[in-house]
Amino acid sequence: MEWINLAYLVSAVLFIMGLKGLGSPRSAPRGNLLGAIGMFIAVVATLCDKGVVDYSWIIAGIVVGSAIGVIMARRVAMTQMPEMVAIFNGFGGAASLVVALSTYLIVSGGSASWATALVLSALIGAVTLTGSIVAWAKLQGYADQAMKLPKQGLWRAGLVLTIGVLAFLFIQNPYEGGCYLFARSLVALGLGVLLVIAIGGADMPVVIALLNSYSGLAAAATGFALNNYGLIISGALVGASGLILSQIMCKAMNRSLGSVLFGGAMVSDDQMDAIPGKEFYEGKVKSCGAEEVAMLLENAQKVIFAPGYGLAVAQAQHVTQDLALMLEARGIDVKFAIHPVAGRMPGHMNVLLAEAEVPYDKLVEMDNINPEFSQTDVTIVLGANDVTNPAARDDKASPIYGMPILEVDKSRTVIVIKRSLSPGFAGIPNPLFINDNSLMLFGDAKAVLQDLNRAVSEL
Amino acid sequence: MEALIIFVLAVLIGYEVITKVPPTLHTPLMSGSNAISGIAVVGALLCAGAEGSSWFANFLGFVAVVLAMINIVGGFMVTHRMLQMFKRKKG
Numbered sequence: 333m334e335w336i337n338l339a340y341l342v343s344a345v346l347f348i349m350g351l352k353g354l355g356s357p358r359s360a361p362r363g364n365l366l367g368a369i370g371m372f373i374a375v376v377a378t379l380c381d382k383g384v385v386d387y388s389w390i391i392a393g394i395v396v397g398s399a400i401g402v403i404m405a406r407r408v409a410m411t412q413m414p415e416m417v418a419i420f421n422g423f424g425g426a427a428s429l430v431v432a433l434s435t436y437l438i439v440s441g442g443s444a445s446w447a448t449a450l451v452l453s454a455l456i457g458a459v460t461l462t463g464s465i466v467a468w469a470k471l472q473g474y475a476d477q478a479m480k481l482p483k484q485g486l487w488r489a490g491l492v493l494t495i496g497v498l499a500f501l502f503i504q505n506p507y508e509g510g511c512y513l514f515a516r517s518l519v520a521l522g523l524g525v526l527l528v529i530a531i532g533g534a535d536m537p538v539v540i541a542l543l544n545s546y547s548g549l550a551a552a553a554t555g556f557a558l559n560n561y562g563l564i565i566s567g568a569l570v571g572a573s574g575l576i577l578s579q580i581m582c583k584a585m586n587r588s589l590g591s592v593l594f595g596g597a598m599v600s601d602d603q604m605d606a607i608p609g610k611e612f613y614e615g616k617v618k619s620c621g622a623e624e625v626a627m628l629l630e631n632a633q634k635v636i637f638a639p640g641y642g643l644a645v646a647q648a649q650h651v652t653q654d655l656a657l658m659l660e661a662r663g664i665d666v667k668f669a670i671h672p673v674a675g676r677m678p679g680h681m682n683v684l685l686a687e688a689e690v691p692y693d694k695l696v697e698m699d700n701i702n703p704e705f706s707q708t709d710v711t712i713v714l715g716a717n718d719v720t721n722p723a724a725r726d727d728k729a730s731p732i733y734g735m736p737i738l739e740v741d742k743s744r745t746v747i748v749i750k751r752s753l754s755p756g757f758a759g760i761p762n763p764l765f766i767n768d769n770s771l772m773l774f775g776d777a778k779a780v781l782q783d784l785n786r787a788v789s790e791l
Numbered sequence: 792m793e794a795l796i797i798f799v800l801a802v803l804i805g806y807e808v809i810t811k812v813p814p815t816l817h818t819p820l821m822s823g824s825n826a827i828s829g830i831a832v833v834g835a836l837l838c839a840g841a842e843g844s845s846w847f848a849n850f851l852g853f854v855a856v857v858l859a860m861i862n863i864v865g866g867f868m869v870t871h872r873m874l875q876m877f878k879r880k881k882g
Contacts, residue, residue: 340833344801347827348804348805348808350823351805351808351809351812351820351823351824352808352811354812354816354819354820354823355808355811355812355813356813356816357813357815357816357874357877357878358878360816360819360874360877360878361871361874361875361878363823364819364823364867364870364871364874365871367823367826367827367867368826368867371826371827371829371830371832371863371867374830374832374833375832375833375836378832378833378836378837379836379840381836381837383837383840383841383842384836384837384840384841385840385841385842386839386840386841386842386849387840389839389840389849389850389852389853389856390836390839390840390853390856392853393835393839393852393853393854393855393856393857393860394856394860396857396860397856397857397858397859397860397861397863397864398860398861398864400857400860400861400865401860401861401862401863401864401865401866401868402864402865402868404861404865404869405864405865405866405868405869405872406868406872408869410873410876413818413822413869413873416822416865416869417818417821417822417825420822420825420861420862420865420866421825421828423858423859423861423862424825424828424829424831424858424859424862426855426858427829427831427832427834427835427855427858427859427862428831428834430835430851430852430854430855430858431831431834431835431838431851431852431855433851434838434839434848434849434851434852434855435834435837435838437844437845437847437848437851438838438841438844438848540821541821544821544824544825544828547825547828548824548827548828550828550831551828551830551831552798554831554834555794555798555834556794556798557834558833558834558837559794560833560834561794561797562830562833563830563831563833563834564794564797564798564801565797565798565801566827566828566830567798567828567830568798568799568801568802568805569801569802569804569805569808569809569824569827570805570824570827570828571802571805572801572802572803572805572806572809573805573809573820573821573824574821574824576806576809576810577817577820577821580814580817670814672814675818677817677818677821678814678817678818678820678821679814679815679816679817679818679819679820679821680818682814682815682816682817682818683818683819683873683876686873686876686877687876689876692815692877695815697814
């Protein structure tokens with residue numbers, strides 16, 4: 333038995349070294365490989381465990397699971413990464429839940445601390461499973477809005493109370509309380525739905541990161557139940573990772589974790605009523621054509637792109653890179669300004685641009701690029717809205733006041749490429765669009781950029 | 792108690808290591824940690840291969856092995872795919 337624990341220790345060390353490798357793009361592929369080797373060692377060690385006697389289910393499970401994994405990893409488009417991570421979080425949670433139930437059936441009883449670990453593992457696993465499915469559906473656009481059920485707080489409290497009581501009953505008598513454990517898992521599945529369904533689409537990056545953390549914590553709890561240190565360590569690593577990322581996302585949106593989880597939409601109903609509609613823009617927006625922008629770009633020395641989720645929707649990352657290359661060939665300094673919530677999950681925009689072969693040293697984080705806007709001739713905002721809204725900096729009455737933004741309005745000219753004047757996730761108008769130095773270029777990002785590329789090449 | 796100590800120390804190590812991951816790599820970090828949370832496969836294997844229990848318990852173990860293997864294989868592979876994109880054009 334001892335050498336098996338030694339093997340788990342080796343794989344835990346490999347996981348930590350693997351995560352450390354993610355410290356830079358250069359060492360990251362090796363880090364990922366180390367992680368995979370660690371996992372392989374953990375699996376092989378477990379297969380040698382005395383407790384494993386029948387391999388038929390195992391082989392079937394490994395074959396089926398690996399095949400599905402390979403297909404999903406190959407097929408997924410980079411724009412779909414948030415959905416994939418969301419659904420993987422759910423699988424992770426589900427695995428912990430099912431392991432907890434199966435363990436109970438096999439061992440059928442134990443100490444109070446064993447029962448507590450099992451209860452936690454099943455609870456977190458179940459909440460992660462259904463919460464992730466709802467998050468996935470929201471990302472797919474099936475239920476984008478924050479949905480408020482009537483008496484939501486009451487429901488939530490009721491479910492939590494039920495779970496608490498059933499957990500207590502189970503822990504009191506783990507040997508005969510199996511039905512409580514199963515019933516409680518069902519209730520926990522409902523709780524997962526209820527927790528995530530009330531959260532708005534704009535907050536999904538936080539939610540995915542948090543569910544990522546939960547999937548790790550569920551695995552750690554399973555580790556407590558099985559007294560398996562490999563599971564505990566790996567689960568703790570994932571738990572910490574998800575928690576850090578959700579903190580970063582919250583900071584980037586100037587929200588507290590509590591208000592994301594329990595506060596509903598970003599803008600309250602009262603604030604919503606006070607928000608001006610279309611009349612906000614009336615007669616104040618200057619629109620322009622591709623030729624005009626090409627002329628501006630011709631005389632520019634420094635150009636910054638500020639991409640947002642609209643770029644991903646329009647699949648315009650490749651055309652954007654074509655334009656960037658053309659401008660660079662003319663000796664223009666080109667950079668990309670990346671807001672932490674620019675995509676739909678942490679780091680999403682970086683992946684999309686990396687796919688389009690934008691070198692990663694051209695991608696500049698918000699804090700580093702903001703001082704550069706005042707020396708920039710042209711900034712091109714591509715399908716980004718709220719993260720460029722100067723009201724977040726200037727207007728104390730704005731619902732998004734205090735949210736860190738890309739200060740694109742400080743550059744000499746701002747070109748905003750957008751389909752219409754419709755508001756972003758926050759649902760508020762953007763004064764950037766009526767600034768003196770702003771020009772709107774209306775249309776689908778990809779089509780507009782193709783026109784622009786043609787105009788620039790004809791200069 | 793020992794288990795709790797290990798858990799807390801591992802969280803602290805995780806915190807230290809992961810705060811050093813640059814924002815550029817946050818998406819691969821998430822898909823990579825998806826793969827690592829597939830470590831639940833250890834529990835799943837023990838359940839699927841346990842002796843002398845009901846077929847239902849073993850079947851649940853099988854379901855867990857499938858789910859965890861999707862995470863492991865899918866997670867590491869898609870992370871690899873993304874990281875290759877970051878690698879290929881430097882210079």
